[in-house]
Amino acid sequence: MKTLLTVPLILFLSSLLLAQDFHRYTFSEDFQFTKETDLYGYVFVPFEGKMSNAMYPNAVQEGIVSFTVNSFFVLIDERAHFTPAGISGNPTDDKPYRLNISRINRTSYGYELRLMNIKNRDLQGHLKIYLNGYSQVTQLKYRPTMTDAEHTYFIKSTPKNQLTIDSKFFTHQLDVDVNDMEAIFGNKLYPFVSIDHHNYKDHRKTKRIYPSDNIDIHIEDRMVMKGKKEKPMPCMVFNTREGKEKVLLLKKAKEIQLPPNEGGRKALEVPAKDLMTQEEFRIILHRGAKSKLKAVELQKNKTRECVLYYLMRYGKRMIE
Numbered sequence: 001m002k003t004l005l006t007v008p009l010i011l012f013l014s015s016l017l018l019a020q021d022f023h024r025y026t027f028s029e030d031f032q033f034t035k036e037t038d039l040y041g042y043v044f045v046p047f048e049g050k051m052s053n054a055m056y057p058n059a060v061q062e063g064i065v066s067f068t069v070n071s072f073f074v075l076i077d078e079r080a081h082f083t084p085a086g087i088s089g090n091p092t093d094d095k096p097y098r099l100n101i102s103r104i105n106r107t108s109y110g111y112e113l114r115l116m117n118i119k120n121r122d123l124q125g126h127l128k129i130y131l132n133g134y135s136q137v138t139q140l141k142y143r144p145t146m147t148d149a150e151h152t153y154f155i156k157s158t159p160k161n162q163l164t165i166d167s168k169f170f171t172h173q174l175d176v177d178v179n180d181m182e183a184i185f186g187n188k189l190y191p192f193v194s195i196d197h198h199n200y201k202d203h204r205k206t207k208r209i210y211p212s213d214n215i216d217i218h219i220e221d222r223m224v225m226k227g228k229k230e231k232p233m234p235c236m237v238f239n240t241r242e243g244k245e246k247v248l249l250l251k252k253a254k255e256i257q258l259p260p261n262e263g264g265r266k267a268l269e270v271p272a273k274d275l276m277t278q279e280e281f282r283i284i285l286h287r288g289a290k291s292k293l294k295a296v297e298l299q300k301n302k303t304r305e306c307v308l309y310y311l312m313r314y315g316k317r318m319i320e
Contacts (some may be wrong), residue, residue, distance in 0.1 A: 041204030046153035058087035167318035191310030198309035248272035
């Protein structure tokens with residue numbers, strides 16, 4: 001009886017894991033790759049592919065092919081069924097696998113990741129990542145070993161209707177001045193990208209945000225006990241992807257100088273306390289061009305571990 005119960009449970013968990021592994025198509029405009037570390041934790045999901053020597057590409061079913069880049073390896077999920085006529089509509093049942101990265105070269109077209117099979121170091125291949133003039137990825141060329149055929153995959157440009165929605169909805173990197181905290185008051189920030197474990201390159205996970213994720217950041221007064229009375233105090237509220245609300249009581253902001261490995265710019269740092277847990281945090285308001293808000297980072301006070309990192313969309317928001 002125990003065995004009979006275990007089998008359905010295993011099948012259920014397996015199907016759940018498969019559902020969690022599904023990825024939407026990535027769009028070229030989703031992210032800019034200005035440095036090598038931007039690759040870490042990113043998942044590339046192409047919409048078209050072909051043998052590199054073929055004339056024309058075929059559609060790739062959403063989520064059937066993906067490349068997840070880590071600092072040590074690339075996780076490859078390639079279930080596109082290649083035939084002499086091109087890619088057929090029926091995916092294979094091939095399992096995802098890892099190839100180690102022996103080195104990453106910056107090239108005239110973007111990046112070349114030299115790949116190696118850890119079980120047989122003589123088996124070497126590559127993943128070539130092609131960038132346009134805006135440091136956005138347009139195509140990938142993948143070859144697991146030099147004896148295998150090379151596959152070319154194309155990253156989709158954002159559809160016009162989605163581009164319009166994105167441009168009107170999200171906060172952009174040229175929208176908000178952060179010379180002081182006054183600019184944040186009264187503004188609701190809608191970040192475009194979330195980066196989990198931002199300061200741990202081996203564990204980073206970069207995800208594009210959609211309006212339906214209901215992620216936003218804003219400052220509002222909350223009633224806080226001061227002595228024997230409650231008083232309205234400014235708090236920064238993070239509404240996260242999990243549907244949770246994180247409320248942080250703000251203290252006095254100060255200017256800080258970021259280290260070179262974090263951009264070297266000046267930023268605004270705000271000590272804060274979680275109203276629920278009383279844990280101490282630091283909120284870093286990262287500046288980009290013209291002292292505009294580029295990203296909002298939440299760090300644990302003692303360890304400096306990054307808890308949340310939200311990046312605004314590049315450019316300037318479209319005004320109707």
